[in-house]
Amino acid sequence: MSNLETEPSEVVIGTVDDCAMEILQPRDVPLGGPRAMEVRRTLPQRARSLIGAWCFVDHYGPDLVGAGQGKPGMTVPPHPHTGLQTVSWLFAGEIEHRDSTGAHAMVRPGELNLMTAGSGIQHSEVSTPATTMLHGAQLWVALPDSHRHTTPHFEHYAPTPVLHDGATVHVFLGSLIGETSTATAYTPLVGAQIDIPAGVTTRIPVDRTFEHGILVDSGDLSVEGAGSVPVDNLAYLSIGRDELVLAAGETAVCAVLIGGEPLGESIVMWWNFIGRSHDEIVAFRAQWQAEVVATDGTSDSARFGRVEGYPGRPLPAPEMPNVRLRARD
Numbered sequence: 001m002s003n004l005e006t007e008p009s010e011v012v013i014g015t016v017d018d019c020a021m022e023i024l025q026p027r028d029v030p031l032g033g034p035r036a037m038e039v040r041r042t043l044p045q046r047a048r049s050l051i052g053a054w055c056f057v058d059h060y061g062p063d064l065v066g067a068g069q070g071k072p073g074m075t076v077p078p079h080p081h082t083g084l085q086t087v088s089w090l091f092a093g094e095i096e097h098r099d100s101t102g103a104h105a106m107v108r109p110g111e112l113n114l115m116t117a118g119s120g121i122q123h124s125e126v127s128t129p130a131t132t133m134l135h136g137a138q139l140w141v142a143l144p145d146s147h148r149h150t151t152p153h154f155e156h157y158a159p160t161p162v163l164h165d166g167a168t169v170h171v172f173l174g175s176l177i178g179e180t181s182t183a184t185a186y187t188p189l190v191g192a193q194i195d196i197p198a199g200v201t202t203r204i205p206v207d208r209t210f211e212h213g214i215l216v217d218s219g220d221l222s223v224e225g226a227g228s229v230p231v232d233n234l235a236y237l238s239i240g241r242d243e244l245v246l247a248a249g250e251t252a253v254c255a256v257l258i259g260g261e262p263l264g265e266s267i268v269m270w271w272n273f274i275g276r277s278h279d280e281i282v283a284f285r286a287q288w289q290a291e292v293v294a295t296d297g298t299s300d301s302a303r304f305g306r307v308e309g310y311p312g313r314p315l316p317a318p319e320m321p322n323v324r325l326r327a328r329d
């Protein structure tokens, strides 16, 4: 997934109540191109940039796609990333992933595809012709300063779903309820899909040093003691909790839980790059434009490599804004 916002808008934020749960409302963002697919973005927002090291939450579908259907599906040409990991998680459909490490993989429901950009990577993402329903999320994790220049790499992990206190849990990154993902995390964090049948309340033990976010994909969810969370919204829960008490009302809940220790670092995030300064982002952009865009992706970029097999041109970067980029924390 690529962040194609060229003029990111200021964001409406929900309320903060006495129980320290914030509701982060989604905004619709086109992924670009004349037949743009729309996603719902809940992170980053003006008032919140990070939950643990999680720094980006896009949620899309369920969309009917393919021949004769209304929606175009996903077609994101090769584009760069630095200083982050992309976490692809699908509920339905299939996406073909190609990246400059040579990885060529399908993203499928219930299976994590984790791409660590490190010092620099490029990738393309296209929903396959067989896909009739596309539904999923793409999340980014900021790499800590100690690992943000790591060698780019790609990992796949299919968690075994686990029954826990009436809920079905897929732990795709980090650790939760005794399950640990094999995929590499560079800061203490968790990512999991939680499905709760209608009328069931489940208690999920969590690390009290973590802050959490709960993205509601579907259903009638209330976080006990803190209120209900509308569909497509991201609830933020501050540190200091030993458990999350999640209750499904009249309809079954599907949610994605993210969390982690507060990153404790200021980051600069622009387009598809994460760095630590305005000048570093300017340099990333210049290198992408000169070594990849200007050559139509035909040459090997020292930082971003080359994507093999994508039938089209790489995405040019938008113009830099006229103001210096500010750090977020």
Ligand code: MN
Pocket (backbone or CB within 6 Å): 001, 002, 003, 079, 081, 086, 123, 272
């Ligand atoms: Mn991407």
